[in-house]
Amino acid sequence: MRRTAGTVLAVLAFVVALLAAAAPAGAIVGGVRADAPRAGIGSWQYFRDGHPDWGTCSAHALRTDEDGLTDLLVTGSQCVTVMPGPQSQQVRSMTDEGKARYAQFRAAAEKAGRTAASPERADRPAPGLQSTPEDPATFRFVFNSANRFQGERVGVKRFLVPKEWDWGEKDKRGYVWDLSLVQLEHPIRVKGAIVAPVLDWKTVTTQGWGRDTADPGTWKGPLGPWLRQTDGRVTAHADCAGAGIGADEVCVAPGRNAGAACQGDSGGGGSQELFGTDVLTMLVSRGPQPYCGTVNVYSSIWAHGRWIAEQVRALEPQARVAAVSQSDLRRAAAQHHAAVPAQPDFALAG
Structure with missing residues (x-):
């Protein structure tokens, strides 16, 4: 009996070791x-499979007001556009490289079985867009809590998706454009991101x-x-x-x-x-x-600063997205002997 028990324990230890190797602490x-949300992060939620608060992606509230009020978020384009089917014209017309990235987005987006928008919409993108925005009325942004079931909730007014976003197909500059803006139904009080x-x-x-x-x-x-x-x-x-x-x-x-x-x-x-x-x-x-x-x-985000600034200026001329100062960038770069990133893209949003 002692020998059998020792064998069982050894086998269990080996199985545990295998599991640890297969799923690293990562x-x-x-x-x-997390003790608390950082940089204005919140959860995207919608109704699915009988769950009124099914989680899908995250987004960050942008700091636009000194009083802590904002109605603007930044998130991934994959999170707010209708995922085209593998046999859709949009996917069939992609390059092989684009199709490979599209497959990675399917694995990353947690959108399988999504019913927020009818599948046929993906083949008829809005004018000037490669990808169709989801229906904003189906989404809620949940914020100000590390527990996504207990946070404050707010609806969505509109999604602002770059016309270049094409589910993994790069544009002429080699940009993928997995970044979009969101305007909420009303301003929320949150410590938004700089x-x-x-x-x-x-x-x-x-x-x-x-x-x-x-x-x-x-x-x-x-x-x-x-x-x-x-x-x-x-x-x-x-x-x-x-x-x-x-x-x-x-x-x-x-x-x-x-x-x-x-x-x-x-x-x-x-x-x-x-x-x-x-x-x-x-x-x-x-x-x-x-x-x-x-x-x-x-x-x-900085790579898309000019696009962000243009959208914010057109949407809310009085709003300014908070960005780090040029002096802070110079000081940080000097301490680490790094190049100072250019800042003109955020000149409009200051």
Whole structure:
């Protein structure tokens, strides 16, 4: 009996070791529970499969008012547009490279079975758009809480999607455009995000309500209630070549705890600390593999600064998106012997 028990224990230990190797302490998989939302992050929720608060992606409130009121969000384009079917004309006309990125978006977006909009809408995009926006009336933004079932809720007035967004097909500059703006039904009181360029030398803190296991076979049912976070680091573009990284994107490698974003974390993410303040620099887009715990591609917000500023000026001429000052950028760059990122893209939003 003692020998049998010892054998069983040894087998169990071996199985546990295998499971640990298959699902590293990562992704917001095995990261840590977040104490509080950073940089204005909140959860996208809608009705699905009998669940009135099915979670899908994240978004960040943008700081536009000194009193803490804002009605503008930034999120991933994949989160707010109708996903075309694999046999749709939109997908059939893509390049092979574009089709590969489209497949990665299908794995990352947590939109399978979506009923927010009728499937045929995907083949008839709005004028000037490669992708059709979802119906904003079906969405709620849930914010000001690490528990997505307990946060404050607000409806959506409109989605502002770049006309260049084409579900993974790059534009002439090599941009993928997985970034959109959202106008809410009314202003909310939240500590919105200050936007900054990517700080290559700084840790990237990713937050989200996405899947907490690495194996896609376990991704069943709605997302969990708790906001989780993990740290990563900016790495070379070449490390994300397998994900078809664009010129407007950043590659982020898992940090010391092997943490990385997972399905359901798209559209949120990527804050970095600058002189004691969390600044928003990037949004989770996708990974090169169908499982989690590897490098991930993030959309650089600063790369789209001019587009953001133009949309905000046209939508709300009095609004200004808060961005880091040029003096802070120079000081930070000098401390780390880095180049100062150009700031004219946010001149209009100051």
